[in-house]
Amino acid sequence: MTTVRQRRGGRVTEGSEDQSSEEKNVKSDGKVLSDHTGGKLWNILSLTLGGIVAIGLGLLTSFYVATLHENDLWFSNIKEVEREISFRTECGLYYSYYKQMIQASTIQQGLHGLVYDNKTESVRTINILERMNVYQEVFLSILYRILPIQQYLEPVYFYIYTLFGLQAVYVFALYVTSWLLSGTWLSGLLAACWYITNRIDTTRVEFTIPLRENWALPFFAIQIAAITYLLRTHLQPAQERLTLLAVFIATFLFSLTWQFNQFMMLIQALALFILDCFDMLPTAKVIWLYIIQISGLLLVCVLQFFNSMILGSLLISFNASVLIARTIQKNLKKGNLFNRLGKLILHVLLVSSLTLLVNKFIKKSLNLESDEHIFKFLKAKFGFGSTRDFDANLYLCEEAFGLLPLNTFSRLSDTLLFYVYIFSLFPLTVAALVVAFRNLSGSNQIQEKAEEYTITLKPDAAYNLIHTVLFGCLALSTMRMKYLWTSHMCVFASFGLCSTEVWRLILECVHLYTSQRFWPGIMDELSELREFYDPDTVELMNWIKSNTPNTAVFAGSMQLLAGVKLCTGRTLTNHPHYEDKHLRERTKQIYQIYAKRSPEDVYRILRSFGTDYVILEDSICYERRHSRGCRLRDLLDTANGHVPKFHVLLDINKKQTILRQSV
Numbered sequence: 266m267t268t269v270r271q272r273r274g275g276r277v278t279e280g281s282e283d284q285s286s287e288e289k290n291v292k293s294d295g296k297v298l299s300d301h302t303g304g305k306l307w308n309i310l311s312l313t314l315g316g317i318v319a320i321g322l323g324l325l326t327s328f329y330v331a332t333l334h335e336n337d338l339w340f341s342n343i344k345e346v347e348r349e350i351s352f353r354t355e356c357g358l359y360y361s362y363y364k365q366m367i368q369a370s371t372i373q374q375g376l377h378g379l380v381y382d383n384k385t386e387s388v389r390t391i392n393i394l395e396r397m398n399v400y401q402e403v404f405l406s407i408l409y410r411i412l413p414i415q416q417y418l419e420p421v422y423f424y425i426y427t428l429f430g431l432q433a434v435y436v437f438a439l440y441v442t443s444w445l446l447s448g449t450w451l452s453g454l455l456a457a458c459w460y461i462t463n464r465i466d467t468t469r470v471e472f473t474i475p476l477r478e479n480w481a482l483p484f485f486a487i488q489i490a491a492i493t494y495l496l497r498t499h500l501q502p503a504q505e506r507l508t509l510l511a512v513f514i515a516t517f518l519f520s521l522t523w524q525f526n527q528f529m530m531l532i533q534a535l536a537l538f539i540l541d542c543f544d545m546l547p548t549a550k551v552i553w554l555y556i557i558q559i560s561g562l563l564l565v566c567v568l569q570f571f572n573s574m575i576l577g578s579l580l581i582s583f584n585a586s587v588l589i590a591r592t593i594q595k596n597l598k599k600g601n602l603f604n605r606l607g608k609l610i611l612h613v614l615l616v617s618s619l620t621l622l623v624n625k626f627i628k629k630s631l632n633l634e635s636d637e638h639i640f641k642f643l644k645a646k647f648g649f650g651s652t653r654d655f656d657a658n659l660y661l662c663e664e665a666f667g668l669l670p671l672n673t674f675s676r677l678s679d680t681l682l683f684y685v686y687i688f689s690l691f692p693l694t695v696a697a698l699v700v701a702f703r704n705l706s707g708s709n710q711i712q713e714k715a716e717e718y719t720i721t722l723k724p725d726a727a728y729n730l731i732h733t734v735l736f737g738c739l740a741l742s743t744m745r746m747k748y749l750w751t752s753h754m755c756v757f758a759s760f761g762l763c764s765t766e767v768w769r770l771i772l773e774c775v776h777l778y779t780s781q782r783f784w785p786g787i788m789d790e791l792s793e794l795r796e797f798y799d800p801d802t803v804e805l806m807n808w809i810k811s812n813t814p815n816t817a818v819f820a821g822s823m824q825l826l827a828g829v830k831l832c833t834g835r836t837l838t839n840h841p842h843y844e845d846k847h848l849r850e851r852t853k854q855i856y857q858i859y860a861k862r863s864p865e866d867v868y869r870i871l872r873s874f875g876t877d878y879v880i881l882e883d884s885i886c887y888e889r890r891h892s893r894g895c896r897l898r899d900l901l902d903t904a905n906g907h908v909p910k911f912h913v914l915l916d917i918n919k920k921q922t923i924l925r926q927s928v
Contacts, residue, residue, distance in 0.1 A: 311450065314450070315444060315450030315453065318440075318450060318453075318454055319436075319437050319440040319441065319444075319450070319453060319457075320433075320437065322436055322437075322440060322454070322457040322458075322461075323432070323433030323434065323435075323436040323437040323440075323457075324433050325461075326432050326433060326435075326436045326457070326460070326461055327429045327430055327432050327433040329461065329464075329787075329791070330429055330432055330464075330468070330470055330471045331425075331426070331429040331471075332791055333471045333790060333791070334425070334429075334471040334472070334474070336790075336791065336792075336793060336794050336795060337471070337472070337795050337797075338351055338795070338796065338797035339794070339795065339796040339797060340425075340797070342796070343796070343797050344803070345421075346803055346806050346807065346832050347797055347799065347803055348421055348797075349364075349421075349828070349831045349832045350797075350799055350802050350803065350806065350828055350832065351797050352474065352475055352828075352831065353473070353824065353827075353828070354823070354824040354827055354841050355476070355827060355840075355841035355842060356473055356474065356475040356476055356827075357475075357827040357828045357830070357831040357832075358385075358827035358830060358831070358840050358841055358842060359397070359399060359402060359475045359476075359477070360402070360424065360475045360831055361827070361830045361831035362379060362393060362397075362399045362402045362403075363399075363402035363405060363406050363420070363424055363475075364420070364831065365378060365379070366379070366402065366403060366406035366407070367406050367409060367410070367420045372407055372410065375403075375406065376403070379392075379393040379394055379399070379403070380392050380393070380394060383836070384830070384834070384835070384836045384837070385830065385836075385837055385840055386837065386838070386839070386840070386848065386851070387818040387836050387837065387838045387874050387875045387876070388874060388875045389847075392570055394568075394569060394570060395569050395570035395571075395572055396572075396842065396844075396845060397524070397842050398477055398521065398522055398523055398524050398569075400521055400522070400568065401480050401521075401522050405423070405424060405427060406420075409423050424474075424475075425474050428470060428474050428475070428479055428480070429470070431479070431480065431483045432468070432470055432483070434483040434486075434487070435468075435482060435483040435486050435752070436457050436460055436461075438483065438486035438487045438489070438490045439453075439456050439457060439460060439486055439490075439752060439753075439755060439756050440453035440454070440456055440457050441453065441490045442456075442486070442489055442490040442493050442729075442756045443455070443456040443755075443756045443759045443760050443763075445490065445493045445494055445497070445725065446493060446725060446726060446729060446756070446760040446764065447759070447760045447763045447764040448764070449763055451763055452759045452760055452762070452763035452764070453759070455759040455762065455763065456755045456756045456758075456759040456760075457755075459680060459682050459755040459758065459759065460752060460755045461787075462680045462787070463676070463677060463680055463682055463751065463755070465676060466673055466676055466677060466747065466748075466751045467748060467751045467752050467755065468748060468752070469748070477522060477523040477524060477525075478523055478525075478748065480522040480523065481518075481519050481522040481523035481526065482748065482749070482752070484515050484516075484518040484519040484522065485515070485519045485529065485749075486752065487511070487515040488512055488515035488516050488519060489729075489732070489753070491508055491511040491512045491515055492512055492554065492728060493725045493728065493729060494508050494725075495508045495509065495512060495550060495554075496546065496547070496550060496723075496724040496725040496728055497723075497724075497725055498723075498724070509553055509557065512554065512557055513557045513560070513561060516530070516557055516558060516561040517561040517564055517565065519561075520561050520562050520564075520565045521565050521568065524574070524844055526562070526565075527562065527574075527575065527578035527579070527580045527581075528579075528580075528639075529749065530558050530562070530580050531578075531579050531580045531583060532735050532736060532739060533558070533732070534555065534558060534580060534583055534584055534587075535583075535735060536728065536731040536732050536735055537551050537554055537555070537728075538583075538587060538616070539731055540724075540727055540728060540731055542609055542612065542613070543700075543701035543704055543705065544598050544704040544705075545697070545700060545701065545704065545722065545724065545727045546724050546727065546728065547724065548598075552588070552591070555584045555587060555588060556584075556588075558580060558584055559580075559581055559584050559585065562575055562578065562580060562581060563575075563581075573631060573633045573635050574633070574635035574636050574844055576627060576631060576633065577624065577627050577628045577631065577633035577635065577636065578636075579620065579624055581627075582619075582620045582621075582623040582624035582627065583616070583620045585619075585623060586615075586616050586619035586620040586623055587616055589619060590612060590615045590616045590619060593615070594608065594611070594612055594615070596608075597609070597612055600707075601706070601707060602705055602706040602707070605705050605706075605707070606705065609705075634846045635844055635845060635846060636844065637846065638654075638656040638657065638660075638843065638846075638849055641654050641656060641657040642656070642657045642660040642661065642666070644657070645657045645658070645661055646660075646661060646666075646742070653903055653904055653906070654904065655853050655900055655901065655903075655904035656843075656849050656853070658895075658900045658903065658904070659897075659900060661895075662895035662900065664744065665743075665744055665745040666743055666744070666745060667743075667744055668741065668742065668743075668744065669740055669741050669742075669743075669744050669747055670744065673747065677751070677754070682754060682755065682758055683754075685758040685759075685761065685762050686754050686757060686758040686761070688761065688762075689757060689758055689760065689761020689762065690730075690733070690734075690757070690761070692761075693722070693726065693730050693761065694730065694734075696721075696722045697722055697727060697730055697731075700721065700722045700727075726760075729753075729756070729757060729760070730757075732753065733750070733753050733754065733757045736749050736750045736753060737750050737754075802825075802828065805880070806828070806829070806832040806833055809829065809832075809833045809835060809878075810832075810833050813833075813835065813877070813878060815834065815835070816836065817835050817836065817877045817878055818835070818836045818837070818838060818874070818875045818876050818877045818878070819835050819836070819837055819838065819876070819877070819878050819879075819880060820837075820838040820839070820855050820858070820871055820874065820876040820878070820879045820880070821838075821855075821879060821880035821881070821882070822856075822880070822882060822885060823839055823840055823841040823843075823852060824841060825880060825882065826838070826839060826840055826841075826880075827840055827841050829880075836875075838851065838855050838871075838874045838875075838876055839851050839852040839855050851874065853901075853904070854870050854873075854874075855870070855871070855874065855876075856897065856901055857870055857901065858871070858879060858881065859885055859886065859897055859898045859901060860898060860901035860902055860905055860907070861898075861901075861902050861905070861907045862905075885897050885898075886898075
């Protein structure tokens with residue numbers, strides 16, 4: 266069992282710019298030139314100071330999480346095998362490909378080993394670059410090999426420092442987004458401070474370093490910042506083109522580094538669709554964003570050897586359907602209230618129907634089943650009938666895929682973030698509803714006096730509003746996705762607090778309160794020194810390396826086998842990268858070692874995958890983490906139709922004895 270403990274012994278040795286469109290130039294007698302020069306100088310100073318603060322806070326965040334990681338595991342002191350074991354489950358699997366590329370005699374040989382991999386899944390050769398999002402590991406390993414740093418920096422440190430460095434990019438992007446929305450870099454400062462003080466709920470990079478989201482979310486934040494700038498009014502054509510390029514690059518990198526990119530961008534596309542329907546965004550820019558999403562995803566598809574999961578994604582089907590529907594319904598935004606409502610309902614129905622038809626056609630034509638487990642999980646999660654499906658129940662029983670715990674709001678309230686977020690959300694939501702109704706009814710005020718009282722909502726603010734609402738719904742339904750919401754919550758709350766002059770005093774008070782209250786806690790975290798400690802797993806890995814041939818095939822839990830591949834290089838029967846139907850079925854078969862099956866059946870199944878060794882874990886045999894019905898053995902017996910759930914405990918205990926004797 267993995268723990269962290271207090272350190273005991275000595276070292277172990279082993280071989281934006283401000284929104285100038287809103288500024289007023291005072292042009293009075295004899296002062297035009299001086300006022301213009303003074304205003305320009307002030308803008309330059311403000312931009313410079315704000316940029317320095319943004320970079321400083323980003324670097325501070327990187328140093329902070331790196332220090333927490335070192336303090337928690339004593340990473341610089343522990344053995345290499347312990348460092349690798351600390352990359353748990355799929356993290357270890359991803360890091361193993363970086364290690365494989367580093368250890369290859371040449372870059373070409375390393376790439377060949379990834380394209381024709383026969384050690385990740387026994388008796389099967391797979392293309393790792395097609396199946397998994399590991400181009401970042403490939404790029405990083407090549408960079409490490411060509412840079413003259415091998416004598417000064419170990420490969421593992423080059424890897425983790427890169428991830429911690431991306432946190433600086435992440436915080437910088439959040440800072441810039443808040444600055445763009447509010448027009449003051451003080452808002453960005455507050456957003457960054459909230460991100461740091463709410464670290465438990467905004468990031469988990471310090472203990473899940475190689476996780477795909479830690480690579481992807483900084484690029485997603487850059488994309489949101491670029492979209493926020495793109496939606497500003499009065500952009501010059503050159504500025505617009507450069508911003509569109511930035512959006513495309515960020516979208517491409519986000520898509521390349523995370524297999525769940527299509528689902529996140531689908532929510533983003535839904536946000537654009539809703540706002541466009543209510544005429545709250547410039548249509549031309551929305552169309553460009555649809556095209557960028559499709560082109561970025563298709564480019565990733567090409568790099569991943571035409572990955573079937575990408576081709577069959579709902580995002581491509583949805584965006585294509587929206588573009589087709591817009592060509593069919595050309596006069597969507599003309600007419601009175603009831604006329605437009607009718608057109609809008611028809612438009613939504615047309616887009617929905619086209620999306621389902623296009624997606625069904627693509628999947629049927631290409632025989633795609635890579636993401637069916639996700640839809641089974643969603644169906645079961647939201648109560649559309651009970652399921653005996655093993656994969657769906659495996660997700661349902663994991664806490665990370667459950668509802669967002671209520672204590673999250675308590676922690677976010679301790680820093681005042683949640684209170685300010687709700688305070689900002691309410692008036693902006695009301696403003697959005699008023700603007701949407703006015704746009705639908707076509708009742709734009711034409712009298713100069715009336716226009717002074719008209720409620721308005723800028724396109725960039727409208728986008729960030731619907732973005733935070735939709736991703737908030739996602740986080741509430743699935744705890745693992747909260748990091749997409751809480752980081753943007755920092756941006757949105759600071760924007761709501763700092764967007765007017767009235768709230769500057771409140772900003773100073775809140776900032777002072779937050780710093781004074783949480784500074785001691787941050788310093789305590791930095792001063793607490795602990796150590797990674799997992800002697801059983803270290804002993805297991807050393808035993809495997811010393812007592813089994815290099816060609817040995819191992820079966821066991823997905824989580825542990827990822828560590829086996831990383832630490833020993835042995836061949837696996839299954840692994841944690843679950844986005845493949847064949848692998849999901851294989852994993853279910855391997856897990857029959859914990860089910861109510863005869864020893865003969867278990868032996869036959871294991872040998873069919875070329876298994877030489879089986880790793881049985883007490884933590885699964887005598888599982889206490891999950892309640893009855895959610896333990897792995899319960900899920901297997903339910904899927905096999907062997908016993909009712911209320912009889913599982915007795916039968917499984919009997920069967921466990923048989924299994925242990927047979928092994």
